[in-house]
Amino acid sequence: MNxxxxxxxxxxxxxxxxxxxxxxxxFLVFILVFLKPFDSDTFNIEYKTLVLSVYGLxxxxxxxxxxxxxxxxxxxxxxxxxxxxxAISLSIFFLTIGTFAYLYNELVIxxxxxxxxxxxxxxxxxxxxFIPMFFPxxxxxxxxxxxLSNPEDLTQISxxxxxxxxxxxxxxxxxxxxxxxxxxxxxxxTEDNQVKSEVYRNTLSSIxxxxxxxxxxxxxxxxNKERIKEVIGNSQxxxxxxxxxxxxxxxxxxxxxxxxxxxxx
Numbered sequence: 696m697n698x699x700x701x702x703x704x705x706x707x708x709x710x711x712x713x714x715x716x717x718x719x720x721x722f723l724v725f726i727l728v729f730l731k732p733f734d735s736d737t738f739n740i741e742y743k744t745l746v747l748s749v750y751g752l753x754x755x756x757x758x759x760x761x762x763x764x765x766x767x768x769x770x771x772x773x774x775x776x777x778x779x780x781x782a783i784s785l786s787i788f789f790l791t792i793g794t795f796a797y798l799y800n801e802l803v804i805x806x807x808x809x810x811x812x813x814x815x816x817x818x819x820x821x822x823x824x825f826i827p828m829f830f831p832x833x834x835x836x837x838x839x840x841x842x843l844s845n846p847e848d849l850t851q852i853s854x855x856x857x858x859x860x861x862x863x864x865x866x867x868x869x870x871x872x873x874x875x876x877x878x879x880x881x882x883x884x885t886e887d888n889q890v891k892s893e894v895y896r897n898t899l900s901s902i903x904x905x906x907x908x909x910x911x912x913x914x915x916x917x918x919n920k921e922r923i924k925e926v927i928g929n930s931q932x933x934x935x936x937x938x939x940x941x942x943x944x945x946x947x948x949x950x951x952x953x954x955x956x957x958x959x960x
Contacts, residue, residue, distance in 0.1 A: 702777055703843070705769060707769070716754065753799060754792055757788070789829075797821075851864060852867055856896050856897045861895040863895075869885050872916060873899065873916070880894070880895055880898070881893070899917060912935055922939070930951040935954070
């Protein structure tokens with residue numbers, strides 16, 4: 696059971712999932728058009744290559760829909776992905792792609808009505824043949840383009856405002872920085888590859904006690920060290936550049952040396 700719970704790489708990038716789906720879709724079309732399995736060379740129909748190419752499109756669209764829903768599951772698992780998660784997810788994917796492929800084959804190409812017995816037979820005699828070919832390819836590409844979550848990044852934190860309903864619960868790695876303005880603080884964080892913010896009534900000193908790993912770079916700013924890309928400028932006028940956000944965080948002269956020293960550790 697420990698092996699099944701082992702953490703593996705996962706990609707949240709839509710562009711990379713699009714690439715994975717496209718590669719596999721093209722691979723499927725290549726098999727159908729050139730290798731001609733199941734005596735498909737005897738399959739005579741107008742625009743045969745185009746008709747068979749639709750299977751590749753079905754694969755791609757199903758894969759993109761599946762990974763969109765899959766990413767929600769990934770988020771619910773605190774951005775953690777295991778061998779068991781991967782096995783369950785891909786099994787569900789092959790069930791859905793097999794179903795849509797069968798419907799296209801029977802209802803569109805053969806112009807027949809749906810029969811559950813034939814549906815089951817399609818899985819038994821057709822999909823079961825393709826799974827051993829595509830399963831390792833999907834595993835390889837998903838691992839190649841994926842990223843392994845740092846266990847420390849999976850630490851969940853909660854930030855509270857003065858009002859009872861003001862509470863933000865996110866992963867440590869999602870937090871970017873906190874900015875103070877009079878009696879309010881604005882908390883910047885990432886979610887689904889987008890930068891978002893929440894404004895709570897509270898003080899910067901209170902936030903610093905709630906989230907002690909943040910670094911103070913300015914009297915009005917607390918910054919997550921793990922999200923610092925680089926510090927530019929000198930002690931007279933310096934700024935922090937963060938990953939995933941096009942903003943510069945000011946660094947005051949009194950905090951410059953401390954910030955630089957913390958980054959060299």
